[in-house]
Amino acid sequence: MSEDNETGTSADLTELAKRRGFFTQSAGAYGGVSGFYTFGPQGASLKDNIENSWRDRFTLQEGNMEIDAPTVMPEPVFEASGHLDGFDDMLVECPSCGESHRADHIVEDNTEYEEAEGLGPDRVGQIIEEYELVCPTCGTGLGGRAIEDFSLMFETNIGPGSSSSGYLRPETAQGIFVEFPQLKEYARNRLPFGVTQIGRAYRNEISPRKSLLRVREFTQAELELFVDPEDGDGPDLDSVADVVAPFYGVEQQEAEDGEPLEITVGEAHERGLVADPWIAYYLGAGAEWYRSIGVDMDRFRFRQHLSGERAHYAADCWDAEADVSGPGVEPDWIELAGFAYRSDYDLSKHDEYSDEDYTVFRQYDEPVTVERPTVDPDMSALGPAFGGAAGDVADALAELAAEDPEAFREARSASDRSSGDGEKPRDGDAGEDGSVVVDVDGESYEVPVEQTGFAVEEVTESGEHIVPHVVEPSLGIDRALYTVLDHCYREDEVDGEERTFLELPAEVAPTTVGVFPLMDRDGLSERAQEVAADLREQGLSVAYDDSGAIGRRYRRQDEVGTPFCVTVDYATIGEAEDDSEGEPSEAQSASEPSSGEQPREGTVTVRERDTTAQKRIATEDLPETLVALRDGDAAFSEM
RNA sequence: GCGCCGUUGGUCCAGUGGUAGGACAUUAGCUUCCCAAGCUAAUAGCCCGGGUUCAAUUCCCGGACGGCGCACCA
Numbered sequence: 032m033s034e035d036n037e038t039g040t041s042a043d044l045t046e047l048a049k050r051r052g053f054f055t056q057s058a059g060a061y062g063g064v065s066g067f068y069t070f071g072p073q074g075a076s077l078k079d080n081i082e083n084s085w086r087d088r089f090t091l092q093e094g095n096m097e098i099d100a101p102t103v104m105p106e107p108v109f110e111a112s113g114h115l116d117g118f119d120d121m122l123v124e125c126p127s128c129g130e131s132h133r134a135d136h137i138v139e140d141n142t143e144y145e146e147a148e149g150l151g152p153d154r155v156g157q158i159i160e161e162y163e164l165v166c167p168t169c170g171t172g173l174g175g176r177a178i179e180d181f182s183l184m185f186e187t188n189i190g191p192g193s194s195s196s197g198y199l200r201p202e203t204a205q206g207i208f209v210e211f212p213q214l215k216e217y218a219r220n221r222l223p224f225g226v227t228q229i230g231r232a233y234r235n236e237i238s239p240r241k242s243l244l245r246v247r248e249f250t251q252a253e254l255e256l257f258v259d260p261e262d263g264d265g266p267d268l269d270s271v272a273d274v275v276a277p278f279y280g281v282e283q284q285e286a287e288d289g290e291p292l293e294i295t296v297g298e299a300h301e302r303g304l305v306a307d308p309w310i311a312y313y314l315g316a317g318a319e320w321y322r323s324i325g326v327d328m329d330r331f332r333f334r335q336h337l338s339g340e341r342a343h344y345a346a347d348c349w350d351a352e353a354d355v356s357g358p359g360v361e362p363d364w365i366e367l368a369g370f371a372y373r374s375d376y377d378l379s380k381h382d383e384y385s386d387e388d389y390t391v392f393r394q395y396d397e398p399v400t401v402e403r404p405t406v407d408p409d410m411s412a413l414g415p416a417f418g419g420a421a422g423d424v425a426d427a428l429a430e431l432a433a434e435d436p437e438a439f440r441e442a443r444s445a446s447d448r449s450s451g452d453g454e455k456p457r458d459g460d461a462g463e464d465g466s467v468v469v470d471v472d473g474e475s476y477e478v479p480v481e482q483t484g485f486a487v488e489e490v491t492e493s494g495e496h497i498v499p500h501v502v503e504p505s506l507g508i509d510r511a512l513y514t515v516l517d518h519c520y521r522e523d524e525v526d527g528e529e530r531t532f533l534e535l536p537a538e539v540a541p542t543t544v545g546v547f548p549l550m551d552r553d554g555l556s557e558r559a560q561e562v563a564a565d566l567r568e569q570g571l572s573v574a575y576d577d578s579g580a581i582g583r584r585y586r587r588q589d590e591v592g593t594p595f596c597v598t599v600d601y602a603t604i605g606e607a608e609d610d611s612e613g614e615p616s617e618a619q620s621a622s623e624p625s626s627g628e629q630p631r632e633g634t635v636t637v638r639e640r641d642t643t644a645q646k647r648i649a650t651e652d653l654p655e656t657l658v659a660l661r662d663g664d665a666a667f668s669e670m
Numbered sequence: 671g672c673g674c675c676g677u678u679g680g681u682c683c684a685g686u687g688g689u690a691g692g693a694c695a696u697u698a699g700c701u702u703c704c705c706a707a708g709c710u711a712a713u714a715g716c717c718c719g720g721g722u723u724c725a726a727u728u729c730c731c732g733g734a735c736g737g738c739g740c741a742c743c744a
Contacts, residue, residue, distance in 0.1 A: 065736085579706085586706050
């Protein structure tokens, strides 16, 4: 059962992709390199169109803004984001069977330790030895085996020498998050606002697999929506409420025969299945978008992450998944996108690690007047008393005042009373004789309350600083492209001949229209070249082809998914032959357009890819007709 | 990283211890008035390194790459 388990479709698709220039492995001349692909002419164009379609839907239509950040970022960015910690896998190899296992997982599964990844490789090695843990595959002891770090981050040096480490970004998102302080200015400090980015990301995968589906360099399209968790405008949920999709929630996944629920986005939200309205909104928008680029919605679903598989930052997460298996076999669901509620994880981290402010100021409806406890320590007393620690003591006092103003009040009343009856001081922060006690670096300091300058001031606050929460639809362009090709791959029969074609939506097809002279003679080519030039002037993507028989040219365009072909014939140049002569043969006449009427001068045939049907169109109407067909403003069947 | 299998024109395959053949595709010519037609010709290939051998595309070892399984996949 080892060889060629690859399904027919996937093998045919890979072959077509290579032969027709969608994608091929990179650097084949040097033996190839695993996990890197080059998009050929058709693939680059298809990818471009998919990206532009996404940009139109998620940047322009949503009124969001797009940025373009570097692929290399300095080390501290990824220290803050958690990627440097989270991205090292600890591997231990079995001396007997050679299997590599996650060392931290072995420890977590067999001991009471949790979060073993945080313990570090040395400690994990010790634990394996202490507990005499064994290989999960063959049972051989793993004590004393080296714990190897495998980082999935591509490292590089910035500038000469090795003093400044950088990493290729493992996701485009951090490029947005780190620039948040500027971005919020561009958004005029108003939530919610969204920032998008389309770009490459890099992960040094252990084992790239499945053609375009698991690679080391890939393109992400990400939207980071910054929201006020308690306030602010919600999404226009009504606009996508009627979108139906399969929702495969945690409950359905854990049930014995759980099946995805085929319900509307509106219902999924009302039921609480998709709790966050923004996530629900983007699931609806996402489903519509995937449909628009050619994903088969019968092989598509939304799946909620189980608690164990959620990323370090995600509070709730839904994946968009597509089945790319061949017909008649077990579905092979691949992840197309993640819709994550990242809460304030990323911005808080960058706020903490960097010198910038990652908050926005939220104005109250009405300014509120509050009592705020403050301190104004008498440094001329604290200094001599505590020496170098005095500054820290003052800071600790300010903190204590904010957290526990009672301590000061107690101390003050104790101080008042102490002149009288020397009552016992209460437990806590109130020291003897009307002092407050603070801890600094493990040392206790007792400060007479009179020296703290404690006071309660009335201040008027017009708002507060909050760290926005983040809703993130993040999707892989390459996987979308692969899925579209897989789902649009068709084989049928035309006039007894087998045909392969890609039923790509006109909007994303690499070429929109093929232009052919029926024959390469009698001036037909020249006229066809003019037609092609006119169409190109309208911004249409045109392929001109005068090589070989007309049928061959149609098939060539079918294979790369060109939705329409225009043929210049003798009618176009006003030299249609008599009915008696040169009538197409029987097989041909079946597909000859306008069979009842005489073709008019100055018209061309337009042939539709999916049905191979043809219609006659006046040359002068051709550009606008094809533009309308491409943009979905007209239907071929109604022309 | 581990295991099994594989790698021959652009693509898909056949084959051999004495450096290879087909199909499709491509190009040119003829033919052809709408769906991969026909005829003629041309272009183009044994994954890389080492070993055995007089001689290796073929046998052996190693590597790269691919498919599948295991592991991994924030």
